[in-house]
Amino acid sequence: MFKYVMKRLGIIVFTLILIISATFFLMKLMPGSPLANAERLSGDQQRLIEAQYGLDKPLLVQYWNYLVNALHLDFGTSFQFQGQPVSTLIAQRIGPSAQLGIQAIVFGVIAGIGLGAAAAVRRNTKTDTALSILAVLGISVPSFVVAALLQYYIGLKLDWLPIAGWEGFAYTILPTIALGLQPLAISARFIRTEMVEVMGSDYIELARAKGLSRSEIVWKHALRNSLIPLVTLIGPMAVNLMTGSIVIEQIFTIPGIGSQFVNSILTNDYPVIMGTTIVYSMMLMVVLLITDVVYGLIDPRIRLAD
Amino acid sequence: MKKLTKNIALLSAGLATAGALGTVSADAAKYKTIRWSQSDILSSMDPSKTTTNIDFTAITATGDGLYRANQKGDFVLSAADSVEESEDGLTNTFKLKPDLKWSNGDPLTAHDFVYGWQRTNDPKTASQYAYLYSGINNADAIQKGDEKDLSKLGVKALDDQTLQVELEKPMPQLKSILANAPFFPQNEKFVKHAGKKYGTAAKYTLSSGPYKMKKWSGSSDTYTLVKNKNYYDADVVKTPKIKMATVKEQNTGYNLYKSNKLDYTTLSPEQVKKAKNTKAYRTIPEATTAYLQLNEKKVKAFKNTKVRQAFSYAIDRETFADKILTGSATPAKTFTATKLVKDPNTGKDFAKSAAVKGVNTYNLKKAQKLLKQGMKEAGVKKIKVQMLTDDTSGAKRSAQFVQSQYEKLDGVKVTIKTVPFKQRINLSEKRDFDMVVSLWGADYADPSTFLDLYKSDSSFNEGGWKNEEYDQLLDDAANKNVNDPKARFKDLTKAEQILDKEAGLVPLYYRSQAALQRTSIKHMVTNTSGASFDWKWAYKK
Numbered sequence: 001m002f003k004y005v006m007k008r009l010g011i012i013v014f015t016l017i018l019i020i021s022a023t024f025f026l027m028k029l030m031p032g033s034p035l036a037n038a039e040r041l042s043g044d045q046q047r048l049i050e051a052q053y054g055l056d057k058p059l060l061v062q063y064w065n066y067l068v069n070a071l072h073l074d075f076g077t078s079f080q081f082q083g084q085p086v087s088t089l090i091a092q093r094i095g096p097s098a099q100l101g102i103q104a105i106v107f108g109v110i111a112g113i114g115l116g117a118a119a120a121v122r123r124n125t126k127t128d129t130a131l132s133i134l135a136v137l138g139i140s141v142p143s144f145v146v147a148a149l150l151q152y153y154i155g156l157k158l159d160w161l162p163i164a165g166w167e168g169f170a171y172t173i174l175p176t177i178a179l180g181l182q183p184l185a186i187s188a189r190f191i192r193t194e195m196v197e198v199m200g201s202d203y204i205e206l207a208r209a210k211g212l213s214r215s216e217i218v219w220k221h222a223l224r225n226s227l228i229p230l231v232t233l234i235g236p237m238a239v240n241l242m243t244g245s246i247v248i249e250q251i252f253t254i255p256g257i258g259s260q261f262v263n264s265i266l267t268n269d270y271p272v273i274m275g276t277t278i279v280y281s282m283m284l285m286v287v288l289l290i291t292d293v294v295y296g297l298i299d300p301r302i303r304l305a306d
Numbered sequence: 307m308k309k310l311t312k313n314i315a316l317l318s319a320g321l322a323t324a325g326a327l328g329t330v331s332a333d334a335a336k337y338k339t340i341r342w343s344q345s346d347i348l349s350s351m352d353p354s355k356t357t358t359n360i361d362f363t364a365i366t367a368t369g370d371g372l373y374r375a376n377q378k379g380d381f382v383l384s385a386a387d388s389v390e391e392s393e394d395g396l397t398n399t400f401k402l403k404p405d406l407k408w409s410n411g412d413p414l415t416a417h418d419f420v421y422g423w424q425r426t427n428d429p430k431t432a433s434q435y436a437y438l439y440s441g442i443n444n445a446d447a448i449q450k451g452d453e454k455d456l457s458k459l460g461v462k463a464l465d466d467q468t469l470q471v472e473l474e475k476p477m478p479q480l481k482s483i484l485a486n487a488p489f490f491p492q493n494e495k496f497v498k499h500a501g502k503k504y505g506t507a508a509k510y511t512l513s514s515g516p517y518k519m520k521k522w523s524g525s526s527d528t529y530t531l532v533k534n535k536n537y538y539d540a541d542v543v544k545t546p547k548i549k550m551a552t553v554k555e556q557n558t559g560y561n562l563y564k565s566n567k568l569d570y571t572t573l574s575p576e577q578v579k580k581a582k583n584t585k586a587y588r589t590i591p592e593a594t595t596a597y598l599q600l601n602e603k604k605v606k607a608f609k610n611t612k613v614r615q616a617f618s619y620a621i622d623r624e625t626f627a628d629k630i631l632t633g634s635a636t637p638a639k640t641f642t643a644t645k646l647v648k649d650p651n652t653g654k655d656f657a658k659s660a661a662v663k664g665v666n667t668y669n670l671k672k673a674q675k676l677l678k679q680g681m682k683e684a685g686v687k688k689i690k691v692q693m694l695t696d697d698t699s700g701a702k703r704s705a706q707f708v709q710s711q712y713e714k715l716d717g718v719k720v721t722i723k724t725v726p727f728k729q730r731i732n733l734s735e736k737r738d739f740d741m742v743v744s745l746w747g748a749d750y751a752d753p754s755t756f757l758d759l760y761k762s763d764s765s766f767n768e769g770g771w772k773n774e775e776y777d778q779l780l781d782d783a784a785n786k787n788v789n790d791p792k793a794r795f796k797d798l799t800k801a802e803q804i805l806d807k808e809a810g811l812v813p814l815y816y817r818s819q820a821a822l823q824r825t826s827i828k829h830m831v832t833n834t835s836g837a838s839f840d841w842k843w844a845y846k847k
Contacts, residue, residue: 032728036349036357037434039731040749042765045437048450052432081525082355083506089525148557156561163561165551166527250554255527259554260347268728 005293012285016278020070023277024063027270034079034268053079066274075278076271080264086275090257094279096166097249097256101241103176105234108183113230115184116191117223123196131188138185144247147178151251164253175252179244183237187230194226228299231291238287242280338846339547340827341569342839343559347527347552351519352505353490354426354433359747359838365487366837367531367548368409368513370538372400372419372469373485375833377843381481381751385414385491385514385538386469395476395789400469407536408493409513416463418514422492424456435488438749441477476788482750486836490514516543516842527552531841544845560822569824569846575700578633578820590819591645593834594747595638595756598693598708598812599769605740607689608769612680614809618666619673621711623815630707631700633820638813639666640802642756645816645834646748649799650791656753657816660802666813670714677715690719691740694733697724705743708814734768742768745817748835753798754783755835760810771810776801 032038033046034055041049050056054065069076075086119131154174155163162171198204199222207217246258257276264272348364350356356365374384383389386400406414426433427448439445443460447453460472473480483489493512500510507524513534522529531548534540551568553559559571573581581587600608600617607613623637636644639661652659681687695705705722712720720741725733734742746766748755759766761777779801787793805811823830826847831840 030728031732032726033732035434038728041434041437043735044765045449048429049432049434052430077502080349080357081506082350082352082357083502083504084524092523092525151558151561156565159565163565163567164553164558165567251558253527253551253553253555253558255525260525263347266726266728 001293001296005289008289008292012282012289015285016281017067019281020067020274020278021063023274024066025059027268027273028059028062030265030268032268034270036080036267070274070278075275078264078269078272080267080269080272086271089260089272090275090279093255093257093260096254097245097258100172100175100179100245100248100254100256101238103172104179104241104245105183105237107176108180108237109187109230109234111180112184112187113191113223113227116188117195117218117226119188119192120195120199120222121218128192131192135185135189135192138181139189141181143178143182143244144251146181147175147248147251150174150178164251166252166254171252175248175254178251179241179248182240182244186233186237190230190233191223191226194229195222198222198225228295231295231298235284235288235291239284242284336847337544337546338826339549340545340841340844340846341549341551341567342841343551343553343562343568343571345552345554345572347525348522348529348550350505351508351511351522353422353487353492354431354436355505356487357434362487363837363839364519364529364531364550365490367515367517367839367841368511368519368534369487369490369515371485371487371489373481374842375485375831375836375840377829377831379831379833381485384485396473398471398473398480399464400471402467402469403538404467406514406538408496409518409534409536410496411536412493412495413466414491414493414514415466416469417466418491418493419469420461420463421494421497422490423461424459425492425497426488427459428456433488435486438483438486438488441473441475441480443472443474475785478788478791478794479750479752479754482752482835486750513537516540517548539842542843544843545841548841563822569827571822573633573820573822575630575632575634575820581820581822582633584822585825586822588821588823589633590821590832590838591643591834592747592817592819592838593643593646593751594745594817595641595643596635596704596743596745596814596817597638597641598814599734599739599742599744600771600809600812601737601740601742601768602770603737605689605691607681607684607686608741610680610684611808612676613684613689614680614812616673616677616680616715617712618809618812619669619676620715621708621812621814622668623666624668626704626707627815630703631815633818635815635817638815639806641760641805641811641813642753642802643748643816643834646755647751647753649795651795651799656795656798656802660753660799660806662803662806665803665806666809673715677717681717688717688719690721692721692723694723694725694730694739694742696727696730696743698727701743704814708743735765737768737770739768743814744768747817751835753795753802754780757798757801757805760805769811771805771808773804773808773810776804776810779804 035046035049038046078084078086078089081089115131119128122128151163151174154160161173165171204217204221207221246262249256249258261276344360346360348360349358350361351365353365356362370385372386373381376382385402385406387403388401390399402416408414425431426436427439427445429449429451436449444453444458448459462470464470491514496512497504503510505511508519508522511519516534516537517531518534520530520532529550533543533546556572556574556577560577562568563571600614602608627635627637640657642657644655644657647656649656649659693705695701702724709720709722712718733739746756746759757780758764760771761780762772779797783794783797787797828845829843831843832838
């Protein structure tokens with residue numbers, strides 16, 4: 001196990017260097033100057049200022065400098081936020097994004113399991129059909145549409161929860177629901193299919209024959225065994241959340257990293273683009289590693305190759 | 307990682323207290339907290355390094371220049387008590403108000419101006435607004451690195467209270483630019499102590515203006531301004547506190563306004579239709595003109611004046627402003643935007659008095675006729691051009707409208723190319739376009755901030771239009787008649803009219819910002835150049 005994890009970590013570092021290199025050169029292909037006020041500066045004025053940032057040096061030199069600095073955990077300072085170190089910028093804004101992402105996945109998966117199980121148990125009834133429709137809607141309706149509807153009806157019309165902002169738990173509820181709907185739908189559908197299959201298997205028949213109660217069968221035998229494959233879905237879900245959160249943060253004015261990431265690309269803020277890319281890809285790779293390890297731990301049929 | 311979690315903890319603790327404080331002080335004071343919104347995040351509080359209009363607004367709230375725009379929009383002495391101008395207009399000697407103080411209690415002296423100005427011009431600072439100093443002694447040379455001695459910059463402290471500003475040439479825009487953030491004083495001791503962090507968070511800012519900056523982490527979406535008791539004019543500042551929120555989605559802003567969580571929000575064209583008839587509706591002019599540049603180097607037909615004129619007459623600007631850009635635009639008849647400056651000869655808005663009747667208006671028949679003649683003269687049978695524009699939904703809609711107007715012209719075919727903003731700027735600089743939708747906003751309150759752009763040697767003249775008389779008139783306005791406002795404005799008017807009549811470029815609309823602003827807020831000042839908003843006199847009851 002230890003060996004496996006070390007090997008995976010090694011791959012992560014290698015992948016990261018590949019990502020840094022690819023992003024760096026792709027980013028430099030984007031036309032335009034990183035200077036926020038470039039539109040008002042003549043070409044000569046821009047060159048003079050850019051030279052102060054070392055942007056006049058050959059691309060390979062810039063690349064090497066970046067790699068060396070990044071190894072020393074110096075990710076440079078932002079162009080848009082003059083003088084602000086990228087590490088500070090990300091540290092200040094990643095908290096709300098992480099909180100929102102975790103809440104959404106926890107809410108989505110738990111609610112999804114409940115609904116999925118309910119649908120499986122009441123298979124081919126009205127409840128099942130209703131939940132299926134809900135699941136299809138949850139997957140196909142984009143989260144920003146749900147966000148706008150929640151904000152308008154629950155926030156403005158009913159005045160039950162804050163419309164936007166980030167000043168306490170109440171402020172996180174609507175964005176969590178908006179963002180959590182997709183994981184909810186995915187896990188509900190997944191659990192329903194798994195449960196239906198498990199419910200028809202021989203050992204459930206045996207349990208029934210032994211005279212176990214219905215709830216015991218559902219909770220102890222069917223649901224537990226259906227949960228295991230769900231772990232594999234967490235990784236892809238996390239990716240969806242990262243991209244989904246960009247819009248959600250904007251709609252609910254959450255001071256997260258998502259909208260800033262988009263902004264940095266639009267403004268050619270090179271150091272912030274690099275920093276955020278590194279953090280995003282790190283998070284994703286770590287989530288994938290964790291799900292793989294956890295899967296190996298909970299499913300005895302899977303043995304991680306040492 | 308440890309540091310990271312600590313930062314997160316600190317941040318959430320800060321947010322929690324911010325939330326708690328907000329509810330307590332609501333009815334404590336007679337004047338209420340003003341809750342404003344901005345469309346993008348505050349990025350720097352360093353007057354030397356600021357890059358955006360949003361920064362300008364926050365720095366102006368917490369700073370003061372030698373001049374400040376008053377409630378009528380006139381530039382009046384602020385930190386300065388009096389000014390003496392030499393006969394040639396090249397030396398201005400300012401006497402500062404007595405006992406000026408920084409918000410930390412330090413005395414504010416003429417040396418603080420000298421330090422701030424030198425710092426902005428120092429090439430090492432890499433200031434993106436230092437170009438505004440052009441005209442002040444040695445500013446250009448210092449910025450280019452030709453002059454290494456910062457003390458050669460044309461600003462000197464004769465004593466603690468006397469500041470002497472020396473110019474290379476008279477600057478008619480001087481009052482206007484001196485009211486801008488990059489010309490504010492800076493406290494050397496404080497700046498050096500903060501080092502690289504100066505202006506990157508609330509605690510690394512120092513106020514010389516009506517308010518102090520609080521609760522700003524350097525990248526937070528929100529900040530708070532509280533009254534600065536050490537401001538020389540603190541008596542007129544009524545509002546104890548201003549809370550700023552960044553709201554990028556106009557729907558969210560509208561909902562927050564409706565539920566009384568905000569006092570100000572900008573509106574999209576769709577929202578304007580709903581809000582237009584309410585008392586809180588207002589449009590804020592920006593002194594920004596949208597215009598088409600026709601690339602004479604790439605499209606042979608654009609060298610012909612009649613063809614260019616046809617491209618102007620073909621556009622129904624009224625419909626464009628009303629139906630497409632609802633609330634955020636008025637039809638443009640001139641390049642220089644309205645609400646920028648008054649013409650001393652007529653006493654009216656420069657753009658209005660300079661506008662030539664019948665030019666830059668909609669006249670399809672005339673357009674057809676001119677186009678036919680022009681194409682014949684130029685020896686072309688067809689004009690197939692690509693229009694470059696931004697990839698925002700608003701820009702796309704605008705481009706489609708302009709395209710539909712040109713479809714009515716025989717022999718003209720216009721396609722649209724949308725690119726991200728940075729790329730549009732880049733392609734424009736490289737003159738790599740047939741025609742491009744450009745926008746220009748005033749740097750200062752003088753027509754030259756627009757007209758100089760289209761001098762034949764200007765790097766912003768991306769269309770490549772040339773007119774000797776135009777160049778000469780602007781030269782006269784900058785040199786021969788510079789100290790005679792009336793003659794100078796005659797030159798500028800003539801120049802504007804030549805540009806418009808010859809269609810050196812095609813003005814489309816003057817941009818403005820449609821917004822809802824609570825009627826309980828009084829004496830709010832908006833500026834068309836420099837800081838958009840000034841809360842110095844504003845209050846809410």
